[in-house]
Amino acid sequence: MVHQRRKLGTHKSMGTWLRMFALGCVVALISSAVLPASAATGKYIANNTSKLVATAKNLGPADSAETIDISMWLNIADRGKLDRLVGQLYDPTSSHYRDWLKPTDIVNEFAPSAEDVRTVEQFLTSHNLVPVRVGPANLFVRARGTVADVEKAFLVQINKYDVQGTTYRANASDPYVEGPAAALTSAVYGMDNLAYRHPLLTRAALNQNSPSTLAATGDSTFATTDCFTGKRTETYTTDGSIPIATYTGNGYTDNIIGCGYTPQEIHTAYNLTGLYSEGFDGKGQTIVIIDWCGSPTIMNDANAFSTRFGLPPLTSSNFHILYSFTVPTCGAPDPEINIDVEWAHAIAPGANIDLVVPPSASFMDVDEGELYAIANGLGNIISGSYGSEELYTPTAELNEENLINEIAAATGISANFSSGDSGDYTFDLIGLPASVSAPADSPYATAVGGVSLALESNNTIAWQAGWGTNENLLISSGAISDPPTNEAFFFGGSGGGPSAVFSKPAFQNKLGGTRRLLPDISWLADPFTGGIIAITLPFYSPPLQWTVYGGTSLAAPMFSGLWAIANQEAGKALGQAARHLYSMPAAAILDVVPVGSSSNVTATIQDATGTTTYTAVQLAGLEGYFFTNRFYSALWDFPLSEDTTYVVTFGTDSGLMTAPGWDDVTGLGVPNSKAFADFFKPK
Numbered sequence: 167m168v169h170q171r172r173k174l175g176t177h178k179s180m181g182t183w184l185r186m187f188a189l190g191c192v193v194a195l196i197s198s199a200v201l202p203a204s205a206a207t208g209k210y211i212a213n214n215t216s217k218l219v220a221t222a223k224n225l226g227p228a229d230s231a232e233t234i235d236i237s238m239w240l241n242i243a244d245r246g247k248l249d250r251l252v253g254q255l256y257d258p259t260s261s262h263y264r265d266w267l268k269p270t271d272i273v274n275e276f277a278p279s280a281e282d283v284r285t286v287e288q289f290l291t292s293h294n295l296v297p298v299r300v301g302p303a304n305l306f307v308r309a310r311g312t313v314a315d316v317e318k319a320f321l322v323q324i325n326k327y328d329v330q331g332t333t334y335r336a337n338a339s340d341p342y343v344e345g346p347a348a349a350l351t352s353a354v355y356g357m358d359n360l361a362y363r364h365p366l367l368t369r370a371a372l373n374q375n376s377p378s379t380l381a382a383t384g385d386s387t388f389a390t391t392d393c394f395t396g397k398r399t400e401t402y403t404t405d406g407s408i409p410i411a412t413y414t415g416n417g418y419t420d421n422i423i424g425c426g427y428t429p430q431e432i433h434t435a436y437n438l439t440g441l442y443s444e445g446f447d448g449k450g451q452t453i454v455i456i457d458w459c460g461s462p463t464i465m466n467d468a469n470a471f472s473t474r475f476g477l478p479p480l481t482s483s484n485f486h487i488l489y490s491f492t493v494p495t496c497g498a499p500d501p502e503i504n505i506d507v508e509w510a511h512a513i514a515p516g517a518n519i520d521l522v523v524p525p526s527a528s529f530m531d532v533d534e535g536e537l538y539a540i541a542n543g544l545g546n547i548i549s550g551s552y553g554s555e556e557l558y559t560p561t562a563e564l565n566e567e568n569l570i571n572e573i574a575a576a577t578g579i580s581a582n583f584s585s586g587d588s589g590d591y592t593f594d595l596i597g598l599p600a601s602v603s604a605p606a607d608s609p610y611a612t613a614v615g616g617v618s619l620a621l622e623s624n625n626t627i628a629w630q631a632g633w634g635t636n637e638n639l640l641i642s643s644g645a646i647s648d649p650p651t652n653e654a655f656f657f658g659g660s661g662g663g664p665s666a667v668f669s670k671p672a673f674q675n676k677l678g679g680t681r682r683l684l685p686d687i688s689w690l691a692d693p694f695t696g697g698i699i700a701i702t703l704p705f706y707s708p709p710l711q712w713t714v715y716g717g718t719s720l721a722a723p724m725f726s727g728l729w730a731i732a733n734q735e736a737g738k739a740l741g742q743a744a745r746h747l748y749s750m751p752a753a754a755i756l757d758v759v760p761v762g763s764s765s766n767v768t769a770t771i772q773d774a775t776g777t778t779t780y781t782a783v784q785l786a787g788l789e790g791y792f793f794t795n796r797f798y799s800a801l802w803d804f805p806l807s808e809d810t811t812y813v814v815t816f817g818t819d820s821g822l823m824t825a826p827g828w829d830d831v832t833g834l835g836v837p838n839s840k841a842f843a844d845f846f847k848p849k
Contacts, residue, residue: 208344211354213561215340218360222327228335230314236295236356237530238286238347239306239566240278248276252576252610253672256745266578266739269303269541277303282350289347293319299491301534302541303573306355308530316357324357335359353562360559361527362458362552364502365587365603366719367658367693369424371637371804371812393425393695394418394620394628394800397765400811402641408773409648413640415767415782418694418800418814426698426714427619429475429512432690432724434625438513440840441731448514448730452545455506455723456535456552460487460497460523463702464507467499470710471508471700477515480507484518488544490535494525504701505715506551506723512697513727516734520544529554529563533570536581540574546739548574548581549726551719553603555591556667564604564667571610578739581605582726584718585615585685586661589634590821590830600821602684603661609671612744613684614722615660615832616691617758618816620798631761631798632831633692634659634819637812638787640769640801644809648771650780654787659819660691660718662830673745677828685833686744687755689721694814696720728837736846746846747834754842758832760796760817760824767799767813786815 242248251267254260267275286307287297295311313324313335320341327334336358343351395417402411419425433439441447461467464487469479478484485507507519522544524535532552539548556564574581586603606613616633636654640647664681677683690697693716702709729743740746747755766782783789786799797817804810817824822831 207346208342208348210340210342211351211562212340214354214563215338216336216358216360216558216560218327218329218334218558219325219336219338222329225326225328225333228313228324228326230312230317232313233310234313234316234356235298235308235310235530236316236354237301237306237308237534238290238351239353239355240282240286240304240350241352242276242278242305242569244276248572248576252572255576256741264578264738264741266741267576269543269577272573272576273303278305278350280304283307286347286350289343289345290319295319302537305537306534320354320357322357353560353566355530355533355563356528360529360554362529362532362554363527364552364717364719365584365661366502366505366551366715366717367587368713368715369693369696371807371810391425391427391431391621392419398801400801402646402809404644404646409646410772411641411646411648411769413767413769413785413801413811416763416765416798416800418802420803420805422805424693424714425695427621427690427696428698429477431621431625432512432697435619435621435627436836437838437840441843446731446735446843448517448727448734451514451547451730451733452518452520453510453514453723453726453730454520454522454539454545454548455510456522456524456532456539456548456550457500457503457506458524458527458532458535459494459500460521461500461503462497463499464503464521467504467700467702467710468507468511472511474700475512477511480511480519485521486519487521487523490522490524490531490538492525494523496526499702499704501699501701501715502551502719504699505697505719506549508699509697509720510549510723510727513724514730517727517730518545527552529559533567536574537570540570540577540579543577546579546733547726547729548579549723550581550583550605551722553584553586553606553661555601556604556607556665557591557599557601559604561667564607567605568608568610568668571605571608575610575742578741580612580729580741580743581608581610582612582614582722582729582743584722585613587658587691587717588661589656589659589819590661590663592821599666600663602663602665606661606684607665607668607682609668609682610742612742613686613833614718614725615662615685615688616716616718616721617660617688617832617836618692619690619695629761629798630758630836631817632660632688632758632822632824632829634817634822634831635692635694636786636788636815636818638785639812640785641809641811643807646771648773649778650769650785650787652784652787652789654815656819658693658717659822660685660688660831662822662833673748676748683828683830686747687725687834688758688832688836689724690716691718691721692716692816694816725837728839728842731839732843732846735843737848740846750842750845754838754845755835756838757826757835758824759826761798762796763798766797767801786813786818788815788818
């Protein structure tokens with residue numbers, strides 16, 4: 167795994183795969199396009215082009231002979247009616263409160279008609295595109311053809327674009343649909359090959375030439391939960407002479423694997439044990455996890471994890487792998503799948519798990535996978551540890567994702583998505599607009615952010631901070647940074663902020679602004695204080711390895727597990743979690759506020775000019791970027807590079823900061839699990 171790094175002031179956000187480019191206007195029309203005679207009944211499908219095409223390097227036309235799939239999504243019968251009905255389903259004063267729709271109700275009330283489908287199919291076949299599948303509830307028609315045929319059908323130019331060294335395909339302008347199909351079409355997927363990414367991270371040193379991207383061991387007893395080793399003092403010299411540097415402050419473990427928490431430790435820390443003792447463990451509920459490609463070893467890995475930590479086994483009766491429409495050819499051991507399955511099971515050990523596997527990470531395939539789960543009524547909880555940057559995802563496709571989530575909410579399903587690991591995606595001081603992660607940005611989804619966590623020896627919480635981790639290099643292979651650099655590298659942090667596309671939903675009315683705000687709630691995410699997983703790794707001996715992962719990819723399945731328990735305790739489907747969170751009592755969700763330390767790392771450095779003292783802010787490389795000392799810093803002796811030391815700061819991000827109440831790092835806070843689930847106990 168490659169971790170991007172950013173230097174405060176001129177840095178790149180971790181995982182920000184499209185932000186090398188200044189934001190520009192998207193070309194709206196095809197230059198010199200000649201519309202056919204039937205154009206009078208046609209239309210452009212607005213906002214169906216990624217903004218990357220305005221500023222990315224154009225590498226020229228895509229291969230015209232390449233065969234691709236596209237999906238034409240159809241307008242539903244009455245969106246306004248659906249919006250009103252969903253409002254009633256979540257209104258305790260309504261006679262329709264929690265009277266969830268069935269998938270057949272969606273078909274009968276809102277689905278495009280069979281005649282609509284035939285009209286779209288006729289459009290496709292008339293342009294040499296072969297229909298291959300009609301989606302659930304007639305919501306889309308998928309077809310296949312060459313790039314050249316797609317260009318002719320939709321009057322677009324499809325080019326190749328260089329995005330940070332990776333080549334992507336994308337249409338240069340909005341597609342045009344001619345004839346009767348125009349009025350039926352809401353979006354066209356597949357002209358570009360942009361894709362979702364998993365927000366998962368392992369601990370790493372960002373500015374090492376050859377960083378360890380995955381440290382693992384065959385010994386399941388490896389991990390330390392003693393992340394922070396107390397105050398310490400370290401003195402270094404350069405070849406036995408000046409400069410002489412003395413660093414004093416909190417210590418972070420130099421365990422080669424890092425700090426990783428076990429299920430039992432999280433159970434204690436977040437008050438899950440009382441729920442289990444009362445029989446509330448998710449029994450009778452199904453968590454639907456969406457992960458593309460699949461992993462052939464996931465069941466064995468998850469059962470090794472379960473055996474090690476005293477969890478019930480996954481069997482053919484409580485764990486199923488389902489392919490949304492075709493068996494993928496890209497399956498391999500995938501840490502994302504292990505995180506999702508193992509930690510959803512760790513939080514809700516009595517729940518069933520359905521792993522839905524789309525064939526690829528494309529927006530088209532993954533969104534179809536979510537719709538497949540909803541249409542087949544697989545479960546009341548959908549967990550999606552994936553996302554794309556809202557700014558560069560075509561708005562027409564964002565609207566379809568929002569519709570899918572609205573259908574989920576209408577049928578009593580909570581679609582829970584990671585809020586991302588890249589803060590607000592901004593470069594500092596360059597002025598690009600902030601962005602958030604999709605589909606977590608949907609008003610009909612629940613966005614899950616992340617925190618850093620430190621435990622006491624009895625596994626109660628010592629402190630937790632909104633996840634935003636920075637590293638500053640103090641000593642590199644024995645060479646002392648004199649003076650310390652003011653170049654903190656942002657390692658990763660909980661995604662959040664206002665959507666630029668979606669308006670504020672009613673359940674957020676007490677918050678400021680007019681936009682949908684992310685996240686709604688948070689849980690463990692910092693890979694420096696992450697969660698243990700078991701995974702089979704090729705070319706390792708033994709193949710089953712134990713390692714530590716974090717990211718909001720960890721927080722989302724954990725919250726989905728708790729939501730399964732809440733549904734069990736309620737005795738009925740609760741629907742979209744976000745709609746309940748903002749009216750819960752303070753005891754149910756623990757507010758996460760800025761965390762400071764009286765032992766943050768400071769330094770004195772003696773050189774030929776004398777002795778200089780450096781404050782915690784200076785030493786952390788944060789001078790000029792933060793107006794508070796409210797962070798926790800610790801010395802980290804990097805175990806994979808001799809005589810290399812960092813100061814790592816927790817609770818810091820250049821764009822987002824925690825605050826009392828809702829904030830754009832942690833949302834409302836983290837669940838206090840027993841009080842959280844007990845809130846839904848029938849009165």
